[in-house]
Amino acid sequence: MAKTLNVPLIGTRRPRSPDGTVRALRHPGGLGPLALVAAAFVLAQLVLVRPGMGLGWDETVYVSQVSPHAPAAFFSAPRARGVPLLVAPVAAWSSSTPLLRIYLALLSGLGLFVALRVWRGLFPVRVVALAGGLFATLWVTLFYGPQAMPNYWVAIGALVCVGCFLRAQTGGRDRVALWGTGLGAALMAWMRPPDAVWVTLPLLVLAVAAPRWRRARPLLALVGGLLAGAAEWIVEAYVSYGGLGQRLSDGSRIQGGLGWNIAVGDQMRSLGGRVLCRPCNGGMPNPVVMTWWFVLPLIAALGLVIAIRARRPAPTLLLLACATTAGIPYLFMIGYAAPRFLLPLYALAAIPVADALVHLVTARGGRWRPVLVTLVAAGLAGHLAVQFAVLQATVRRTTDSHHGWAVTAAALHRLGVRPPCALTGHQSVPIAFYAGCSSVATGGHNANATAAGIARSARRMPVAVVTVPGAEPPGYARAWAPHRAGDVDVYVSPGAGNRTS
Template sequence: MAQTSTTVSGPRRTPPRPGAAWRAGGGLAGPAAVAVVYTLVQLALLVAGAGLGWDETVYVSQVSPGVDAAFFSAPRARGITFLVAPLTALTPSVEALRVYLALLSGAGLFLALRVWRPLLPARVLTLAGALFAGLWITVLYGPQVMPNLWVALGSLLAVGCFLRAARDRADRAALAGLGAGMAFVALMRPTDACWLALPLTVAALCVGAWRRPVLLLTLVAGVVVGCAPWVVEAYLSYGGLVARLRRADEIQGALGWHLAFYDQLRALQGRLLCRPCDVAWRRPGTGVWWFALPPLVAGGVLLAARVRLRAVVLVPALAGLSLAVPYLLLIGYAAPRFLLPAYALLALPAALCLLWIAEAARPRPVAAAGLALLLGAHLVVQYGILDGAAARARVNRTAFGRVAAELGRQGVRPPCVVSGEEAVRIAFRARCASRQTGGHDASITPARLAALARDRPVAVVVSGADEPPAYARSWRLRRLPDLPGTHHLRAYVSPSAGRSPSVLVMEVIFI
C-alpha cells in the first residue's frame, strides 16, 4: 500500500510587493521638526547685529517709508519687495525684518514638504528637508531679503502640486497649488519660472495620462500671472519688454555658453558673489557634498523605478536640473544662492538613495551609524561656513554705520544724495537717496547731480586711488572710516551740506 506523504506548512506568507516599504504617506512630525529647527537656527545665528547686503538694500528701499528707492535694474523682479512690504511699513528695524523672514521661511519649508505627503514616504521628506535646510546657503538666505530661497520653496511646492494634479484629476486643491506656486516663482524671478515650467510642460505632453488641457493651462497661466508685473514694468520704465530683456542680458554679462561648474564649486567656500570668480579653491572640504550629489540623485532615480516611484522622483530631478542650467552653462559668474531651487528639488532623489543605502547595507546598525557620522561631518562644515558669513555681516553693519554717522556729522542729512563707492548701502543707512552717474545703475547725469548739490547735501564717495568727478573736485574733502575690503575711503561733500556744531567746534579748537 503506497504511503501518502503530507506536508505540514505554516501560514502562507505573501511576498512583499515591490515598493511596499516605500509607500507614500505617514505623519508630518519629521518635516515639522526640520522646519522648526531650521527656523531656530536662523533666529539664533543670523538675527542679532546683521545688516542689509547691497542687493537687500535695493529691494528694501523700494518699500521703506521715508527713504528714496534705490535704482532698480532691469534683471530684478519685485516679488521679494512685496513679501517684505507689510513689515517695512510697520518698522525700519532690520532685526524685526530678519525675524519675520525666518518665521516665514520655516513655515514655507514645512508647507512645501507637506505638499509631497501623498507622493513620498514621510522619512524621505524628512531627510530631504534636512539635507536642503542643512546647507549654509539655505540657512543664510532664510532671513535675507533675497528671492532665491523663495524660488526654491515655490518650485518644491509647484512640482509637488503638479504631480498630485497629474495623478488625481479630482485633486482641485493641487491644481490651484500648481497655479499659485508657478505664479509665486514667476513673481520672484520670471526667468526661473520659465526654466521650471519647461520640464513640467514636456512631462504633461509626453505622459498620456497627464495630457489634460486644464493641467497645461494652469501651468502656463501661473507663469503668465506671475510675470505680468515684470512685463508691465518693462513697458512703463524700460522702453518695452525687448529693451528690458536686452538690458538685463547686458547687466548679467551677456548670456551665452559659459561653463560655471568650477566657479560655483569655489563659491561654496563662502563667497556670496564670485564675479569675476578668480579665487583659489583653498577649502576642498566645502565641496565634497557637491560631488556626492549627482551620484545620489542618479541612484535615487534608478531606485525609484524599482519601488514604483519613478515619476514622483524623476520629475523633480528633471525640474531641478532644468533650474540649474542657466547658472551652470549660461552665466559667466557664480553665486551659491543661484542653485538653491535646484538643490531643493534634487534633495528628494538624494534622500531616497541615502535611505535605501542605510536600510540595505549590512549590518544595518553599523551602516546607519556610518551614514549619521558622514551627515554630521557635513553639517559641521556647513555651519563653519555659515558662522563666517554671519560674522562678516555683523562687521559690515558696524562699518557702514560708522560711515553714515560720519557723513551725518559733515552735514549730509536728509534730504541728501550719496553717489560713488558703495552709495546704495551708505545712502540707505544715512537716509539719503543713492544716485550713480555711470555703470549698470546709472540713474542721473553729472550735470543733474551737480545741480542738485546747489540746494541739498550731496556726497561723492571714492576709495583707493580713484579721483572724484570734475564737478566735485572743489568740494570739501573728508576722510571716512574704511569698509571691509575697501580702504582709503573719502567723501567729497557739497557746499550745501552744513556741518554739525560739534564738528565746527572741534575744527576751531584744532585751528
C-alpha cells in the first residue's frame, strides 16, 4: 500500500478527517501511462519538429558558449548559463545539429516523465497522464522541447518544485520531497533566475506567512535551491556586469523596460506561430487558433471548483497560484511576446484542466453524460488539429529561415571569410555561428566592439559587414567589396579573397 500523504488546506475549511488534513491517494496507479505520454512526446518531436531544422538565433548564442565550432557570442545580461551546460555533453564535441536535437528530445521526454511522476498520488494517474498529454501536445511545447532554450526546462522545474513542496508539507522527514523541492527550484534558477522567483513566489509566501505551512525544512530546501541555481548568475553579475543591480537593470532595458505593460494582446498574436513578436504588430490569428487560450482559464477554474467541492483544494490552488505568478511578468510587464515565455504557466495549469476534464467525462451525469463526453472528445480532437497545424507551419517557416543563414555562411566561405573571421551587422549573430566566425556589434543589446576596433581587426583577419539589400554599410566598410550572399548584402574586407580556395 502506498504511503499516505497529508497536505494542509489553504484558506478553506478542513475536511472531516481526524487530523484535519488532505490525504493523497492510497492507490495512485502505475507509471505506465506516464511513461507512455513521455515516450509519445519524444517521438512527436522527432517526427514533427525534425532534427535537421537548424539552430535559431538564441540557440546559437547558448551553444556557442561551449561549442568549438565558433567563438562564443556576446552573452547579454538576461541570459543564464543553464542551457550551455545542458547542451555541453553533445555540443562540446560535436557540431551536428541533428544529434543535438535528438539528445534534447530524449532529455525533454525524460524530464516530462520525472515531473509527472512527482504528481502521481496527489492526483489520480489518469489525471496526471492527461495533463502531461495536454501540455506535451501544445505546438509551443513540441517546438521548444528539442531546442537549446531555457523555457521548457523552467516549466519542468516548476512542476517538480511545486509537487515536491506539497509532498514535503507532511511534517515528516521525506528527504526525496525535500531534495525534489530544492532541485526543481535550482533547475528553474539555473535556466532563468527571475522566472524561478516568480514561479515560487506563492510557495515562499505560504512557507513564511501561513502558520499551517510554516515548516523550516521545505522553506530551507526551496530557498537553498533558488540560491544554488542562481549562484553562478549572481557571481557573474559582479564579475562581468557591474553588480547584481546593474545586471537586473540591463536585463530590464534589453527587454524593453519591465513595468506595467499589458502584453496579453501580444501573446494572442503570437499564438499563430510567431516565435518572437517584437515589435508585436499586425492582425490577430484566426479565432480558431486562439480558442484554446480563452477556454484554458475557464476549465482551470472549473478544476478548482471541483477540487474545493471534493475537499482537496490545496494542490489545485497552489498549482493555479504558481501558474498565475509565472505568467504575470510576461502578460503584464513586458512590451513584446514570445509564446515560449508562458510554458511554465501552461505546465502548471495543465493538471487542474485535466482534473476538470476527467471529472466531466466520469462523473455521474445521467442523460447529460454522453453529451459531455462527446463535447470533450470533439474539443480535444479539434484542439490537437489546431496545434499540429500551427506547429507544421512554424517548423516550415523556421527551417527556411535557418537555411537562409546557412546559405549566407556558405557564400561567405566562398568569398574567403573563414575562421578566424568576424561578422557584424544585420543578423550577424546566427550567421557568424553558421560561418564559424565571431559576431561583433558597435551598438544595440549585443554591443561588444567599436568601429575602430573592427577596422583594426580587418587588417589581420577577414571581416564582413552584413546588411539588408540596398542598405549602406558603416563608414569603415564603404570601400570594401560588396557581394550578394543569399538574401542579404555583405561587404568583405580587403584581403579576404586571398583566402579563397
